[in-house]
Amino acid sequence: MAAGEALYQEGRSYEAAGNDKKAISRYKEVYKKYRYADSAPEAKFHEAELLYKQGKLVNSFDAYQELIENFQGSRHYQTAFDRQIKIAHQAADGIIKNNFLGLKSKIGPERVEKMMSKVRDNAPKAPSASAAQFAIGASWQESKIPDKAIGAYRQVSLNYPESKEAPEALYRVGELLMMKSEKGNQNLANLDSARNVFEDVILQYPNHKRAKDSRANIKMIRSQDITRSFEIGKFYESKKEYQSAKFYYNDVLKKAKKGSDLEKETRQRLANLGQ
Known part of the structure; x- marks a missing residue:
C-alpha cells in the first residue's frame, strides 16, 4: 500500500501549501483506490475536515x-461522529443553505431526514x-407536513420513551392532531386521537411541564365535544329527526357544566321535544 501512502502524503503537502482543492482530490483518490491502506482513514478524515x-x-x-461506516477503529472516529451531529443539527436549524445556480435556500426536510x-x-x-429523531419531526413540522411530523415524533416516544425528548415529542403529536381536526379532515377521529395522546402524556410523564398543558388541551377538547353534540342535535331537530336530536342533546347534558347556559338551553330543547 506504499502507493496509497504516497498519494496521502501528496495530499498533505498540498494541504500544507494551502491548495485545498488538490489536497481533497488526492485524499479522495486514496479512499477510492486504496481503501485498506493505513492512510485511507487519515485521508478520509482530512478530506472531511477541509470540506468543513x-x-x-x-x-x-x-x-x-464514510469514515464512520468504514473505519470504526480510526482515532478520528469520535471527532467525526461529533462533527457530523453538529452539521446535521445545523442543517435542521436552517443554518446550512443549499447553493444552486447562485441561489441559496434552506435544506429541505427530506435531506434533513436522511442526515x-x-x-x-x-x-x-x-x-x-x-x-x-426528534429533529426529523421538527423539520417536517416546520415544513407544514403534519403527517410526516406525527410519524417521526411517534418514533421518539415509541423507541426512546425514557429520553428527554420523548414527552415533548408525544405532546406535539397531540397538538398536530388537534390542528388537523381544525381543518375539517376527519376532525372527530383526530380530536379523539389527540385526547388519547394527551392522556398518554399525563400517564407517562406526570411531572413534566407538558402534563399540565395536556390537561388544558383535554379540557378544550371536551368543550369542543359538547358544542359539537349540541350543534348536531340542533341539525337533527331542524330536519325533524327528533330521536337523533334527543340523543345528542342528552349527550350534552352528560358533559355540560350544571347550571351553565348551554345546559339550560339543552334542557329547554328537550322539553320542547317532549322529554
Missing part, C-alpha cells in the same frame, strides 16, 4: 459518514439518537 473548513458542510457530512437518520443509526443507544 470550506463551508461545504453537506459534503463534509457525507465524508464523515438525521444516519446520525441516529450510527449510535442508536446514544442520546444523540433520540435528539436526531
Whole structure:
C-alpha cells in the first residue's frame, strides 16, 4: 500500500501549501483506490475536515459518514461522529443553505431526514439518537407536513420513551392532531386521537411541564365535544329527526357544566321535544 501512502502524503503537502482543492482530490483518490491502506482513514478524515473548513458542510457530512461506516477503529472516529451531529443539527436549524445556480435556500426536510437518520443509526443507544429523531419531526413540522411530523415524533416516544425528548415529542403529536381536526379532515377521529395522546402524556410523564398543558388541551377538547353534540342535535331537530336530536342533546347534558347556559338551553330543547 506504499502507493496509497504516497498519494496521502501528496495530499498533505498540498494541504500544507494551502491548495485545498488538490489536497481533497488526492485524499479522495486514496479512499477510492486504496481503501485498506493505513492512510485511507487519515485521508478520509482530512478530506472531511477541509470540506468543513470550506463551508461545504453537506459534503463534509457525507465524508464523515464514510469514515464512520468504514473505519470504526480510526482515532478520528469520535471527532467525526461529533462533527457530523453538529452539521446535521445545523442543517435542521436552517443554518446550512443549499447553493444552486447562485441561489441559496434552506435544506429541505427530506435531506434533513436522511442526515438525521444516519446520525441516529450510527449510535442508536446514544442520546444523540433520540435528539436526531426528534429533529426529523421538527423539520417536517416546520415544513407544514403534519403527517410526516406525527410519524417521526411517534418514533421518539415509541423507541426512546425514557429520553428527554420523548414527552415533548408525544405532546406535539397531540397538538398536530388537534390542528388537523381544525381543518375539517376527519376532525372527530383526530380530536379523539389527540385526547388519547394527551392522556398518554399525563400517564407517562406526570411531572413534566407538558402534563399540565395536556390537561388544558383535554379540557378544550371536551368543550369542543359538547358544542359539537349540541350543534348536531340542533341539525337533527331542524330536519325533524327528533330521536337523533334527543340523543345528542342528552349527550350534552352528560358533559355540560350544571347550571351553565348551554345546559339550560339543552334542557329547554328537550322539553320542547317532549322529554
